[in-house]
Amino acid sequence: MKKDLYMTIRLQMLTEDPKEIELIERYWAVDEFGQYLEKVSALAGLIEMAQGVTLTSFIRQRCNAFDENQVCPKCAELIEIKNRSQAKKLPQPAIKLCTLCQKDQDDIALEAKRSKAAELERQLAEFCRNQSTLTVDYSAISDAHVLMLLALDRAITPRLANGGFTIGDCRGLAPLYIGDFVLQLREAGLVLDDPSKARPGTYYWEGDEIWMVRDQVVYRLAPDAESRSADEVIRSLSDRVYTDAEGIFNLWLDYSAADVMRYLGIQCELYNHELTEQELEEIKSTLRSALETYSVSQLWSVVWKVVRDAASLANREYYNRPKAAATIPGKIRRNLEKVRRESIELKSWSRPDQHPAGTLGMVLGEILSVDENTSGHMVSSLVTWLTGQGCSPSVGAELDEPIRELMTIALAHDVSSSVMLRFAELIRAGHDVGFAIEEIGETLRS
Known part of the structure; x- marks a missing residue:
């Protein structure tokens, strides 16, 4: 290796051409302060190079350069550098390995x-x-x-x-x-x-x-x-006689929760609401529980209202869109609590064109005669009858006494018409027969 008086770079020449050697030495030469003596632009025209070849690549093909200020952390040999920007002005530990150690490590x-x-x-x-x-x-x-x-x-x-x-x-x-x-x-x-x-x-x-x-x-x-x-x-599965009411109803809940969550995603995207995975899981849990009572289309209306409320909230002072989006899980839960507490009849939304039902919904719809407008209570009843569990005499017998008591009180107070209208209202709101009878009975007794 040859070292110039003002160089901190050791050069291993791969050429014997005097002009090329001179150019290489001038490229790497520095003063006592570590500053390069000549600019690259001034050196570029000193020798003829092929079109498209840069001075740096020309020199790299004809010389290996090693920086005395950088040593391999493994073997203490000097580190090879490819251009001026890789050289260091002061001695310091090298981050990378030398060429041989790097090759060994790569192998x-x-x-x-x-x-x-x-x-x-x-x-x-x-x-x-x-x-x-x-x-x-x-x-x-x-x-x-x-x-x-x-x-x-x-x-x-x-x-x-x-x-x-x-x-x-x-x-x-x-x-x-x-x-x-x-x-x-x-x-x-x-x-x-x-x-x-x-x-x-x-x-x-x-x-x-x-x-x-x-x-x-x-x-x-x-x-x-x-x-x-x-x-x-597949053909044999089509002839299945179903007996597992709980399993089928849970599948309907899983599918319906996906149906409502897809609608939530569409609405949030419309208003640029971004929800975390934790928030989405919280909402999914709330909606799946609500689907035991209400229909998919009714919960679409809840989602529609809550997402728009959050969008309105985002425009208020001291609020922004992330803060507003974070209120959606709580708003859905509180909205459903109010609906149940006050026996509010939820509206039903139509299925959006860009939101198909899916083949699982189609299969469940065919065997149960249900769709997005069927309440959870009604689905539960239909599943019970499908699996043969609705044929048990005890199912209807459980309601005989409460119904008899309710009608006796209604006739005694001459409010039978009002009772029937309220009963129909509660059923439309998604409540089951047992809940409706209990709710009306408590009102009449109070």
Whole structure:
């Protein structure tokens, strides 16, 4: 290596041309204060270079430069630099490794990456082998899972029976939370991962665990324990006799909550309200509970009112849009509390054109004869009758005595017409028969 009197840079020449060597030395030469003696613009015209080649790249091809003020933290050799901006005026620990140490480190990292990739491939192959042995007795699966599979088949036909599918293929299943519905089927073992069909990068290492990009996972219907084709399985599910009232009603609540939350999202987007994940979960919980009483369309009207109230609040002094949006969860809860306390009849909103029902809603609608205008109380009653639980003599017997007592009091006070009108009003508001009888009875006794 050759060192100039005024240089803090050691140069390793890769050329023997005197003019090129002179240009390189002048490029790197500094004064006693560490300032470069000549500007790059002044040096550029001293030698002929190919069109498009910069002075820095020309010099880099003909010389290796090492900064005496920077040493490798691993081996203490000088650090190679590519241009003037990388040089340091004063000695200091280098952040990066020298070229040889960096190459050694890169080689180790590359080998570790290759080893991890091989291990990932091995584990995925073993996973596929294990998956291939799994079968399902479709006659024993829950009513809710039957309905979800029938809806999924409609959403992606014929892919459920004939091939793999991703969550993105299931957009028609429900208005929102599509991944959650598919995950329920996955956790039940009814749909299986198919890593062999997933695109590269779907499965990856995160520390010592294998993670996945959920939206890229390819799923397939689990094989039937009786070796029937997927088409035969789907046809057999269509003939199901339903018996699980609680499971079906909970599925309706999950679907309906997604229907209302989709509407909330549309309204919030319209008014630029941004809600946190925690706030959305709080709202979802409140609405799912309210759906046990009211219809989807009635809760759309609640959402519509609350979101607009928040938009109006955002324009007030001392308020801004984030603060206003943060009031939405509490406003929905308080609004529903007032409606229930005062027996207010909620209005019903029509389904927006850009907000389709989803195939799960269609399947539930067909077996229960319900839609977004059906109250939760009515759905619960219909599910009870569908599953045969409404045939029990005890169901009606529980109401015999309260009804008899209510009518006796109404006739005694000559208010039977008023009682019937109030009864109809409470039912329209989404309350069940038991609540309506109790509410009217307490009013008459007070």
